[in-house]
Amino acid sequence: MIENYYFVIGMMSGTSLDGIDLVYAKFKKEDYTQFEITFSETVSYSSEWKKKLQEAVLYEKNELDSLNIAYAELIAEVIEEFILSHNIKKIDFIASHGHTILHEPDKGITLQIGDGQTLANKTSRKVICDFRTQDVKLGGQGAPLVPVGDKLLFRNYKYCINLGGFANVSFDNDNGSRIAYDICPVNIVLNYYVRKLGEEYDDEGKLAAAANLNKDLFKELNGLSYYKEKPPKSLGLEWVQKHVIPLIDRYEDDIPTILRTTIEHAAYQISKSMPGKGNVLYTGGGVFNVFLMKRIEFFTQQRVVLAEKVLIEYKEALIFAFLGVLREDNKVNCLASVTGASSDHSSGDIFLAELS
Known part of the structure; x- marks a missing residue:
């Protein structure tokens, strides 16, 4: 039955700037190991966006604030096109990693752009994002989360x-x-x-x-x-x-x-x-x-034995969808043994679309 599964769009953008990775995946609620990537896609960055993301580490705070909103608008457009092109009907939420601009946990700093409220408003869907900040506040590295x-x-x-x-x-x-x-x-x-x-x-x-x-x-x-x-x-x-x-x-x-x-x-x-x-x-x-x-x-x-191609390319986007599932169920999705935080915790902010 459809009610026994979470249907999630997972979004990931890595430091190599290959593009925005998207998956549409389902997870069985009683047994998360029963999962499936139904659709997957990578949307390349324009040369303009690639340049912005490469240079953003040098931005001032007001420039970062503007970029945070603009990037959320970009990924909202990309996700909406993904939904339309695959005729996706059932979506419980979007789980977004955003794109890491600053990551210096020893200084208490981590920033993944892609404002959650903007993304929720633009897509009219629940969004779970910002999976790293809480861990850094708890003394952890905020990474890796996978x-x-x-x-x-x-x-x-x-x-x-x-x-x-x-x-x-x-x-x-x-x-x-x-x-x-x-x-x-x-x-x-x-x-x-x-x-x-x-x-x-x-x-x-x-x-x-x-x-x-x-x-x-x-x-x-x-x-x-x-x-x-x-x-x-x-x-x-x-x-x-x-x-x-x-x-x-x-x-x-x-x-x-x-x-x-x-x-x-x-x-x-x-x-x-x-x-x-x-x-x-x-x-x-x-x-x-x-x-x-x-x-x-x-x-x-x-000898290296390779997994199936969809898993090689989209495992991280899949797992960020899964981090959203764990957050939705208020279960641990950040391990202290991994990040060095003071405790295991369920991390991520949840945003609902605001009515205009």
């Missing part, structure tokens, strides 16, 4: 690794607590440099595969202090701009070599994030970088 979905929806995998702007990992430790953290930058660095060649991304990692490894840069990247820190820990664009880009630019100016060395660095760090053998769910756009996956196989000494 591991609760990994734990509850994908329990057949020992490790869940997402390869997006950053690589992140989640797994249960020996006492059953979920451990998760950002491993290292991936697409956020690769795409930054490949754009200097006039391309959006390195197709299948072909440029990197044909290039030489800068061993000195590889060593310096692996020596960054972040890799010595214990979880919980997380990364943001600010960290990349402060620590990674200047380091790379000091050592190398040949872009294919930079791509090759960045992939070697990422594959090495990813292999170190898994303390034992076990089946791995790899998701995110980085999975389609064939060379990266080969280097991961090399360092882990374990």
